[in-house]
Amino acid sequence: MTIRGGFMGRLQQEETDFRLSRVRRGSLRLIAGYVRPYIGRMVFAVLLMIISTAASLAMPLLTKLAVDGYIVPGDLGGLTLVALAYLLLGAVYWPALYGQGYLSGWVSQHVVYDMRRDMLRKVLRRSLEFHRREKVGQVMSRITNDVNNVADFVSTSLINLFNDMLTVSGIVVVMALLDLRLTLVTLLSVPVVVASLGFLARRMRQAYIHVQQEMAAVNTGVEQGVVGMKVTQSLSRESFNVEQFEMLSLRNMKANLKTAVMFASLFPVMTISNMLSVALVIGYGGSLVAGGTLTIGVILAFLGYVNRFYSPIRELSLVYNSLQAAAASLTRIGEYLEMEPDIPEPPDPEEPAEGFRGRLEIRDLDFSYDEEPILRNIRLTVEPGETLAVAGPTGAGKTTLALLLARMYDPARGEILIDGTDIRRIGNLKLRELVTLVPQETYLFPDTVRENIRYGNPAASDREVEDAAKLVQAHEFIRNLPDGYESQAGEAGALLSGGQKQLVALARAVLADPLIMILDETTAHVDALTEKKLREAMEEVSRGRTTIIIAHRFATVRNADRMALMEDGRITAVSTPSDLAQAFSKQARQ
Amino acid sequence: MKPPEQKKAGARTGGGGGGSGKAPGKGRGMEQASGPAWPILKRLSRYIRPHAGLFAATALTAVLAAAFELLPPFLIREAVDTSITGDDGGLVWLWAAGLLGVSLVQGGVDFLRLYLTALVGQKIVFRIRNDLFTHLNRLSFSFFDRAGTGDLMSRVTSDTDVLSMFFGRAGIIVLTNALFLVGVMVVLFSWNWVLGAVYAAMMPVMVLAVRIYAGRVRPAMGRVRRTLGQLGSTLQGTLAGIAAVKVFGRESFEEERFDSSSSSNLSAGIETARIQSLWMPFMNVFIGIGTGIILWVGGYGVIRGRITLGTLIAFTAYLGMLLRPVRQTGMMMNVIMRSLAASERIFEVMDTTPEIADTPGAVPLSNVEGRVEFRGVSFSYDGRNRVLEDVSLEALPGELVAVVGPSGAGKSTLVHLVPRFYDVREGSITLDGTDVRDITLDSLRGNVGIALQDVFLFDTSIRENIAYGNPGVSERKIERAARTAQIHDFIYSLPMGYGTPVGERGVRLSGGQRQRIALARVILQDPRVLILDEPTSSVDAGTERKLRDAFEVAREGRTTFVIAHRLGTVMHADRIVVLKDGRIEELGLPEGGRTAHQVLMDSGGLYSTLYSLQFIEEQAP
Known part of the structure; x- marks a missing residue:
């Protein structure tokens, strides 16, 4: 058994090949667009930043003044004034730093909020086709992680970048004004530092990606190991399982140690380069002082500036990394934000003059997934109030047909008409009122049973919710749940059996009270008594409306008005269930 | 950001709710350890012992690093006093060279210190992680029934990762x-x-400031994490139910739902930003102000001639160096707290004793014939709700025993007791007359093959999946098992044949195909007793038939228990056990030329009712 990085591994691989030049200009425009509404706050933050930087740069100057002006001459009164000036600077420095941090944090949090809202809006407007391709985890990771990356970039990296550049250039200017010779000599170490940090940063990023890949492999390994534990134990393969894991774990450790080498080098590089500058200040500055062309206070000021100089330099060398991460995230975010709804709302919705009655007509319908034809030339008419059963083997296209009828997809050719109006010309919300689909796989939201039923019609009263449950014979069992209608459904409440979930879904559909109901019969095999209940519920639901039942069991559809047999994407026969019973069972036995 | 919580696996709780035992998984997200720290630290220190030498070397580098860090201001002081303001002006470059030399040595020591700490941390965590995973492999089914996959995963991966920070960095850095x-x-x-x-x-003052900051920012960050988790689960709910959202046209409702989680995340984020931007700069400001005070006090001393100018300069140099250690120490205290909580979660799993293990006198069984006998077996998952009650049953070698009954009757539980996935509470189960608890687990499970209802295939090739139980088996045997399971032709038709990966990266298999691959895996094991849990999610009729055929061939020459949902299987059974509420309601045996099925039908009990409801369709037209 080889366990590889899987999806995560591939994702990381893509990022390794990332080049800055590939960042689309659109990405930058995108982020600018989100920051624009808060531009006033950003400008204010920048102003505060300039103030705090100035305060920070003034401190070494004060030190110089204290030493040269008062300590060396021995003026205690002047020294006291300088000390007080220090306190005053502190009083300006803190609020400026606070305001700057708070404002930029506030803006970036709002950018996050706005981006998430817009992304979700786009995602929700996409058809099931999109959701079939995109895994839930993938969408979630874009809406949460990627947006977070961008926010971090805005609030930390971008702001710091600006701050760092401001600080570095400010220091260079002040130092140059104090003494140009000493400045030039002191800055000799900068190219060395930038080059070595840049080198390390690149290596560190590669090593880090490697670590993440190995970690993803360990995660997959653990997941497989834990989920497959019962199989492993039933086949007595525990030792093999452990061996596999230890192998992954070892590789993970090696990758971590490789990164550790980089990280362990980073710190000494900083120490040594910092000290190189200090040594130059002491050596060269010292000899200038001894020569009488420099005062001791300048040396002191330079020592202060060197200290303030290196942490921005380090951050500037590393900013490229977070820029890369943010750029990759921005591209992914941009993809979502540029999406258009693929089931477009008609510009001028139509309705038949005499209102909807529920007559369904399918004309020459073709449909394909990924170029593979699924439905061919479907023609079918269902009269108001009629129940039509659709039967056929797996892969015949029954479920696809159901999805098309509810306009979850649009057909490649042909049309679907409700009372003579093409469903593409009916307003989306109106269509949802007219047609309700109960899909084969029941999904209940992580909420109470009551709210799950009410999902079909948010305006329904508690009474109406219970009436709907009664109609499908779900009321009894719901009342017997520990918290009755307030019991948690969905994943959190593993209380409900498959059949019970199906009943709740049926109640939900009943509450929506559509003119046309499409029931995709569940294939999950429930026990005989539940199955009987479900069958009865479905019959109850179909009463008084146009109903299409996708049938997997003959018993379900014995009472349908008509039955259509499907095979290979075509309708092969339409007649009464009793006429087609023979064909149904023959098909089932193939 | 944490990934969304994993779907819980194996959440089947045989009997009613109840199972409140000491299920792990609750209380995650609490960052604070609940118990006293000392026993945990003592236990953690046991993992250091094998690496004591390395650990001592690391501690030595820590001492050296601190000493070297103290040196530069010393040198600056001497440079100022003796060369710059003193007489030995020519020596100033010597002092400068000294500074650079010290920093080179210091850099080397630091490199060693950082690398060694990482090495120690990684080695220890490697051991802990492997111990933990090994222990998991020994734990029994009941443990995995209770524990969530996501929870166990995070214990094996992220909790151990936190520990690597603890062993690696925290201690040494604080030191x-x-x-x-x-x-x-x-x-x-x-x-x-x-x-x-x-x-x-x-x-x-500095310590206090760090503590205030930590005390305020931690709850705020906790709120950010919680609201983000909430946002994640809201989002997951919406996306997982996207079909329902669309069917009922509730997109804007979902947007509002998302918006309320997103808003609370927004306000938590802003609050955190506020606290951070207020307290993070404190040290910078404090050191700035501190410099002013030192200048005044020190300057006074210099003017009075009590200290030299070099001393004052060295002092300000020290002051500039304080920022990092103070901040880092605060961060590391946080790491230590999180490590304690993580260790608790790790040790909680390690302290769970396996319920199923070889008993002291257990022996391997050879030449198994396959006679299985249940004698007065009772079972309960949680010690309160009886799932099986006084079940007695015998299966002779080669017989087919069908187990039927409504869902929740205890059918799966009954067969899970044979390979000792769980142990009986009362009564006993024997294989060829030997109590299963007196047989070694390896030997028992080698002779009892089970195809579980929830099929699990590993994320690897089809070949490796089939050969999972018998590593190193020949290709020919794998193919034979696949043929018996009626899946060979299908596998052969795939472009990569048996090498085709299963799952995301490879072929997407239908339920029936997965079922048959799992069956081939069991067949390859060639067990004397075969247990088949028919899939309840039915596939279409054609696939169903293929599966049934596969079962038919597979059971030849073995004692077979089948949990049957379909008539075709039950009709030919030698014995039919009808379970209801954990008791044997009816037991059908062939009698006077009638099959077990006919006998039960004639008696007109539960079986005949179930039959008429459930199997009516297969009989239809």
């Missing part, structure tokens, strides 16, 4: 920083007691 901070104090006092006193007075 280095503490030594440095104390070292500065000693040096300053040795120079001048006033300066030492000023420094000593500054320390409590």
